[in-house]
């Protein structure tokens with residue numbers, strides 16, 4: 001069971017946070033008291049209102065990024081600026097912002113840093129919970145389309161279309177005039193169809209079902225599932241360089257695909273927030289929990305079948 005721990009010097013200037021004290025399974029997660037981080041050059045210190053939960057968080061806890069514990073989990077937040085590092089142009093104390101955390105750590109805390117060049121102002125029409133869900137998942141979806149650069153009318157297969165990245169990707173791709181076929185569990189089909197995609201059940205026989213759903217073939221595959229599922233659907237591509245996997249990068253490369261190049265800019269975040277404010281993009285936040293429920297929130301995401309985007313409401 002996650003317990004209580006302390007990182008760094010205890011003083012009056014500590015904030016409550018949730019992280020891990022050893023790499024490995026969820027049993028190494030703990031609530032932590034951490035010193036208020038000092039914003040370095042190009043960083044903003046936020047009083048956090050909300051923070052996104054992503055598969056990358058449990059991967060980080062398992063040691064995939066080489067982060068040395070104890071460390072605070074959380075890579076994307078929305079909040080109010082309380083201090084600025086040198087060179088954080090365009091932001092001021094009191095601004096409502098959202099963005100990505102330096103080194104993809106530190107967000108599940110009462111105060112956290114974001115990288116100013118990967119932060120943007122939060123429009124009033126966008127709730128903190130929605131804004132906190134944008135940098136990682138919707139940002140990846142946005143960059144997928146920039147990287148693939150498909151012409152209107154082309155068909156994109158999203159392998160794993162029912163998740164945090166997949167649902168924004170279906171919406172953004174449809175807005176660009178693409179036909180989108182998306183693999184998903186049966187519980188997500190109506191949702192994907194509602195966003196304009198063509199849902200197809202994953203599992204045995206998926207390639208045959210995809211050939212029926214996209215009789216003219218697919219021009220590109222964006223993979224969010226990996227493993228045998230990725231290997232199976234890659235057979236649909238005539239040009240393997242039109243494959244990008246962010247779930248199983250090694251297998252994606254083995255199959256002839258390429259890496260996603262992330263943008264991580266204020267411009268992309270500003271564009272995503274504008275789309276949300278206009279009602280043109282729904283990050284599909286379905287599960288908002290207090291920081292006290294961080295362990296359960298991460299477990300839902302770690303199951304691989306969350307009903308929508310999971311977000312922690314912190315302040």
Ligand SMILES: NC(=O)c1ccc[n+]([C@@H]2O[C@H](COP(=O)([O-])OP(=O)(O)OC[C@H]3O[C@@H](n4cnc5c(N)ncnc54)[C@H](OP(=O)(O)O)[C@@H]3O)[C@@H](O)[C@H]2O)c1
Pocket residue numbers: 054055056136137140159160161162163164165166183184185186187188202203223224225229246247248260262301304305306308
């Ligand atoms: N830049 C990056 O490198 C980057 C950024 C973001 C995410 N990622 C990676 O991308 C992956 C997806 O992230 P996410 O936030 O979208 O996760 P998520 O919200 O957990 O969604 C994953 C989806 O995969 C689906 N799925 C499970 N097994 C499948 C299979 N065999 N075939 C097809 N779909 C399957 C699930 O569908 P059902 O619920 O319908 O069963 C679920 O909706 C993760 O591996 C994550 O680490 C990488």
